[in-house]
Amino acid sequence: MTIATGCCPPASGGDDGHDAASRDDAAMARRVAAIESVLTQKGYIDPAALEAIIETYEHKIGPRNGARVVARAWADPAYSERLARDATAAIAELGYGGRQGEHMVAVRNTRRLHNLVVCTLCSCYPWPVLGLPPVWYKSAPYRSRAVLDPRGLLGEFGVTLPEGVAIRVWDSTAETRYLVVPDRPPGTEGWSEERLADLVTRDSMVGAGLALAPERAAA
Amino acid sequence: MNGAQDLGGMQGFGPVAPQPDEPPFHADWERRALAVTLAAGALGHWSIDEGRHARESLHPAEYLSSSYFEIWLKGLAALLARHGLASPAELAAARALEPALPTRRPKLAADAVASALARGAPYAREASAPARFTEGEAVRTVNAHPTGHTRLPRYARGRAGVVERVQGVFVLPDAQAHGLGEQPCWLYTVRFEGRELWGADADAALSVSIDAFEPYLEQGSPERAAS
Numbered sequence: 206m207t208i209a210t211g212c213c214p215p216a217s218g219g220d221d222g223h224d225a226a227s228r229d230d231a232a233m234a235r236r237v238a239a240i241e242s243v244l245t246q247k248g249y250i251d252p253a254a255l256e257a258i259i260e261t262y263e264h265k266i267g268p269r270n271g272a273r274v275v276a277r278a279w280a281d282p283a284y285s286e287r288l289a290r291d292a293t294a295a296i297a298e299l300g301y302g303g304r305q306g307e308h309m310v311a312v313r314n315t316r317r318l319h320n321l322v323v324c325t326l327c328s329c330y331p332w333p334v335l336g337l338p339p340v341w342y343k344s345a346p347y348r349s350r351a352v353l354d355p356r357g358l359l360g361e362f363g364v365t366l367p368e369g370v371a372i373r374v375w376d377s378t379a380e381t382r383y384l385v386v387p388d389r390p391p392g393t394e395g396w397s398e399e400r401l402a403d404l405v406t407r408d409s410m411v412g413a414g415l416a417l418a419p420e421r422a423a424a
Numbered sequence: 425m426n427g428a429q430d431l432g433g434m435q436g437f438g439p440v441a442p443q444p445d446e447p448p449f450h451a452d453w454e455r456r457a458l459a460v461t462l463a464a465g466a467l468g469h470w471s472i473d474e475g476r477h478a479r480e481s482l483h484p485a486e487y488l489s490s491s492y493f494e495i496w497l498k499g500l501a502a503l504l505a506r507h508g509l510a511s512p513a514e515l516a517a518a519r520a521l522e523p524a525l526p527t528r529r530p531k532l533a534a535d536a537v538a539s540a541l542a543r544g545a546p547y548a549r550e551a552s553a554p555a556r557f558t559e560g561e562a563v564r565t566v567n568a569h570p571t572g573h574t575r576l577p578r579y580a581r582g583r584a585g586v587v588e589r590v591q592g593v594f595v596l597p598d599a600q601a602h603g604l605g606e607q608p609c610w611l612y613t614v615r616f617e618g619r620e621l622w623g624a625d626a627d628a629a630l631s632v633s634i635d636a637f638e639p640y641l642e643q644g645s646p647e648r649a650a651s
Binding site for chain 2 (some may be wrong): 239
């Protein structure tokens with residue numbers, strides 16, 4: 206058993222063999238159902254509120270929000286400046302903010318500098334712009350090596366940085382949340398913000414990926 | 425505390441395994457775990473810091489062999505018991521065995537979810553004293569191993585760095601996690617060279633920053649930090 210990847214079998218029913226503990230979905234389902242039952246009976250929680258929370262993070266808040274922020278920063282130098290100066294306010298201009306994004310900082314990649322975000326101590330992540338963190342972000346392999354061997358770690362995401370590109374890792378140890386603004390791909394001059402946003406992947410806004418090249422954008 | 429949550433710099437966990445187009449949840453119980461944790465937290469009996477401390481207080485073997493939402497549920501059960509909201513016997517029986525207690529905040533209603541999530545819980549506070557350190561100043565992190573909650577990771581203790589940004593005044597997790605009030609203090613972005621953290625073999629083009637509360641910092645010597 207490789208412990209603590211935090212992986213779960215994919216929804217398709219496959220099993221990557223990484224996490225024996227979470228194979229027991231039935232036991233976890235019973236555990237959470239018991240908590241829900243007790244708290245509902247005691248009047249502490251409203252089951253309809255739980256549905257509203259799930260709906261929010263499953264369907265309303267996700268990395269498309271962050272992609273719109275990045276696309277605007279690429280397209281609008283004045284916005285980019287505001288984002289650099291006060292990211293919380295600049296992100297709020299697009300209507301995003303709140304829980305786990307109360308204190309935002311945007312960090313911009315350049316041809317000389319690559320930024321990577323981690324939370325070595327738990328799973329701090331900018332929910333309003335990226336949604337809930339993926340399993341890999343919360344996993345022991347990522348949290349342990351992001352600060353020690355980020356170049357090697359990036360290789361496992363298929364990212365090889367050119368020689369001479371420095372790496373800056375941001376460990377989210379307080380309530381500040383970081384959004385990486387990836388480097389704008391060449392060949393996108395004159396693109397609309399909507400088209401640009403299609404190039405901005407979730408991983409690129411954590412620093413675990415790069416923005417897509419124009420030819421790789423979803424059709 | 426030096427628990428299993430403090431993973432920075434550990435080795436042996438193997439490669440990271442990103443899943444393409446990963447969905448937010450991998451099983452229905454994960455949806456429930458997220459929602460019940462947020463709804464229970466909205467009752468106001470514990471802070472986000474006490475919640476984190478409940479999770480990191482799991483035995484290291486249990487922490488490392490649990491998936492992330494499993495850790496959340498185990499932490500939630502501990503918090504519910506500590507605050508008298510639900511006993512282990514009730515959770516085992518899956519039904520209420522004791523009368524409900526008055527809660528600090530009213531139950532989160534479905535129509536209040538959107539505004540509560542949009543509001544969040546800002547942790548910035550008014551300054552009551554000037555910041556001890558300034559941008560560009562050399563600092564050194566303390567070498568301390570508190571048994572309680574701290575947000576100073578082990579890999580960055582006793583290390584020389586530079587204050588890159590003075591962020592403002594924020595609630596101190598070390599205090600709030602233990603019901604000792606907010607004790608707001610200045611927060612700094614402190615940058616370390618990779619070689620300061622990991623030795624001469626480290627990537628010369630690596631730097632790492634943490635967000636460090638003022639009690640985590642002492643005055644440093646400029647020549648060391650600039651190297």
